[in-house]
Amino acid sequence: MTAPFGAGTGPDRASALAELNERSREIFRQIVESYLATGEPVGSRNLSRIIPMTLSPASIRNVMADLEHAGLIYAPHTSAGRLPTESGLRFFVDAMLEIGDLGADEQGRMETELRAAAAGQSLEGTLTQATQMLSGLARSAGVVVTTKSNVRLKHIEFVRLDPRRALVVLVAEDGNVENRIVDLPAGLPVSALVEASNFLSARARGKTLTDLKSEFSHRRSDMERELDALTARLVDMGLAIAVGSSTDARQLIVRGQAHLLEDVTLGEELERVRLLFADLETQKDVIELLSRAEGGEGVRIYIGSENKLFSLSGSSMIAAPFHDGQQRIVGVVGVIGPTRLNYARIVPMVDYTARLVSILYEGR
Incomplete structure (x- = not known):
């Protein structure tokens, strides 16, 4: 087709x-x-x-x-x-371009490899493996971008720093710990920090910050029944600052850059690869480009100077979004390489990898 x-x-x-x-x-x-x-x-x-x-x-x-x-x-x-x-x-x-489907054997190998890698790993580890797998299959650089707000939580705790400030400590399932500083409401007793910590932790395990924010917005009355006004306000403030600081914190994973040096001869081709390596070092621009693929369903292809990032290196990107259990787009997986990528073969690979990652997200 x-x-x-x-x-x-x-x-x-x-x-x-x-x-x-x-x-x-x-x-x-x-x-x-x-x-x-x-x-x-x-x-x-x-x-x-x-x-x-x-x-x-x-x-x-x-x-x-x-x-x-x-x-x-x-x-x-x-x-x-x-x-x-x-x-x-x-x-x-x-x-x-004639795009075919991946064979059943190749789909099976990809699914087996990714499911085996996902067993007992964090989502970040699973995404890293998906990137490595795609890079090896495409013989190009594999890339994934997602938001830190999609990391699943194990524990949330408030730790007082002084009478007017506290740390919001976020512990993820993969063991990563992040801290946020929140200003405390005037007159807040120490017991309120403990109560707010217990309230959030009881609901946080296995959920993302986005999940928690959505849950609290729909179950506001439950929180108000269980907590006094000041403690409820602290929960709101802590969650808001945690979500706000994580939503824009995009995470980029790149694997397999060495494949870009395969079959490269001296001269212009080597210079192009050098420029592409420089592009990949510019994480902000790579993340911005990948994020554009979140704008619609299916695989997107960017060729050369259609994007300013690749205007010098003359490279291409093939990318597709993946979803969580609520069918929200939570990231993008793709391949970056020379403009002479094997589009007919790589497009279905990227599409199937995105679908596999979505399934693994839904199962978490």
Whole structure:
């Protein structure tokens, strides 16, 4: 099946593309597929040998000139061969890419590996394993981004610092501990800190901060019955500051950068990988890009300078969101690599990994 992805093309280019006849499309397909397989430009003589129709090199050169005029291919340096432009790759991905399903055996291996890794691990550990698995399968860098507010809690406690301040101590199931400072209401007795700690901890185990906030908003009357006004206010303040400081604290996991150095020759390709490594070090920008994939269902593809992050390295990203048990999007999993990624193979891998991670989230 042909799968549409991403930003599409402008009206002028879309019109030009619509006018491509079967011969032009086949030649364009062969140029793109050759690039995705080898990274090398392909010339008219080689194309005449591999296209499933009888055309002379001269006829192919005429078609290539039309494709170049349409902005789909270009000649690197003085080479007689042609490579797809970023616009050409986008057109290929949107209109011509044939996406198949993963085989049952491969799906089974992926599920077995991830479920085995998830047994007894924290969600963060499971996400790390999912990233490592995807990186190995795609032979590129695997990436995951999620929010710390999705970490499941084991314990919440208030610890007084002085008469007007206290620490909110958050203990996660994976053993991580984070502290937040909260200002105390005037006249709050010490016993209120103990009472608020017991109230929150009794309800926190196995839940995320987002879960707790949602639960308390729907069961406000229960809290008001169990706690006095000052203690209830402390619970509200502690939860609000914990959720507020965690919601925007995005967590990025990157694995498998070494795969980006495979099959790299000296020169421009090595410089491109160096620039991509620099991109991956800029965690804020990577997180921002990945977070855009939360805007809709399914797999999203970003190619080269369509995003400013990859404007120099000329890289691509394939990403898909994953959900929790309430079908809320809680993160994104994906692959980052050169623009000649094997899109037909990697798209279903990313999609299936996102679905597996969602299932594991739902089971927590």
